[in-house]
Amino acid sequence: MKIPETLYLEDNALVILDQTLLPNKTEYVRLTTLEETWKAIKTLQVRGAPAIGIAAAMGLYVHMKYFVANGHATEIEAFTAEFNRACEYLSTSRPTAVNLNWGLEQMTETLKANKEEGKSVSEIIEKLEQTAKKINDDDTEVCRLIGEFGLTLLKPKMGILTHCNAGSLATSKYGTALAPIYLAEERGFELRVFADETRPLLQGARLTAFELLAAGVDTTLICDNMAATVMANGWIDVVFVGCDRVAANGDFANKIGTLGVAILAKHFNIPFYVCAPFSTIDLNTKTGADIIIEERDGDEITTQWYEHRQAPQGIKTFNPSFDVTLENFVSGYITENGILKPPFLAK
């Protein structure tokens, strides 16, 4: 079984799977300049919060290595100046992506600590590589642990429904909601996965279906409005979804359509689990009512992807990106610290 790799370091380059070409082409792109990394993040060739943070850290390391190798900065002060310039530049690629800046901050701390210890530029380059790889490996480990805890809920031949893409493509490996599925497949569980296509941006059809199929998982793509029927047919034993933010009381925000799936799962007595790193739990957000939902352009519904517009000119639309599901629909929150229930305690 092969999960398509999202990104990795190889021969002094950041190599990424170009997600803008999915699902029609599987093409890896080598990024060696800062501008290439910036553009890859900006144009969504690499996307998903954890993956963006890793890409930024790796791209920064690759740039600094070339910068020194080309003789531009053998002195620590010139090195630091360029490092800061590069960080500032990369952070403009997706200004609102928290993980992007978090990745860059990890790298900045590495520079600062080693500079204070009087390490040489070449030693610092090595440490930056280690940090970039560690950010990647830590993410993989968090996802793997989510997978291991989720796996305890699965039995061979089970049917699983998922929504949107909380998969390997959004992280370094395994993903969150798909992590238990990948681990189960490695152990021969022969699961049967149903993927909601997830309108309007089709992350389920374009990304989830792609990575599960590539990994050899028995996957069936359905339209969002078919979830009720596959549940009524008795084909679904458990629902796994990712999430963007969990409030202190357990209410959570995830891709639009998650609320409907949760209500259907409850109706059909199907366990419904939220899979996410522990850091997704935001104790400063009291309840789901405190989560502000982004509304996006109606063209995503009427026009995007289509050869011709498929709704009349002038029609009003409502296009929320996320919805909020209340805690009482959730059987458990699968994190790297175990399967939790609120109240959540700080780690």
Place this chain on the structure above:
Amino acid sequence: MKIPETLYLEDNALVILDQTLLPNKTEYVRLTTLEETWKAIKTLQVRGAPAIGIAAAMGLYVHMKYFVANGHATEIEAFTAEFNRACEYLSTSRPTAVNLNWGLEQMTETLKANKEEGKSVSEIIEKLEQTAKKINDDDTEVCRLIGEFGLTLLKPKMGILTHCNAGSLATSKYGTALAPIYLAEERGFELRVFADETRPLLQGARLTAFELLAAGVDTTLICDNMAATVMANGWIDVVFVGCDRVAANGDFANKIGTLGVAILAKHFNIPFYVCAPFSTIDLNTKTGADIIIEERDGDEITTQWYEHRQAPQGIKTFNPSFDVTLENFVSGYITENGILKPPFLAK
């Protein structure tokens, strides 16, 4: 307020709104030959069970009128032979459409009865025109009565959710699920309608949004997976859907996604009504379990409408056209005979 006309007779022609050009162009086409009518039905320029039956009857009348006017058949036997040939030919345009043959049978009965009474060819032509117009007017009256009964459930400013297209475009006028909305708008109710886009064939986006917008109804198009959110927001007071078949116990089949909407409506305590002609109730079908659901090609999910394929080659799909909703989700069945509850008695 103007509901776009689906089809009508004018100056010895059958005039239809070309639905294959919706929602981007509103173009009426004049059909004067049998071949044009056949092709219009075959290529879905006119669609919707009642509308197809009316189109066939009207197209047959127009053809026979021209046939006689051109001096091809002034004798009753030659007229009858051509009539039968034309019926047989038209019935091949959509072989499985029950209403198509029902429309042609009404015309055949008119010919037979008047021939037995010894009426002349020109008198029979007049009677055929009356029958074609009566099929149309009867359908309009059934839809108007569904609208009147549905209207008793509405109050000004209400929010209504509908799924798929059970509108004017599928009938002679008013539609079924949209009939109460049109009548309410004529009476100044200022309703707020939310239309599910209805994947994969987008009847909600292409047809329902088009006709409601054209009629001046305040309409908001949403993706199917946003229905839960608009209900959670308190924007929906009642759900109206059409239906393809009602079983004797009240279970009913309708466009895929209806079951999910029904479960959500029950969860949010929102009344859910099925709008359909009384003839849709099939007392020979005991329960929903006896209704066989058509599965269609997966290309409708992965490829249709798109500029580029949006799911990986080789992905499995599940694409049922309809789903079955159990009777206990239905607040009432709005027919031309009133708002009913099972057990249904034969009219």
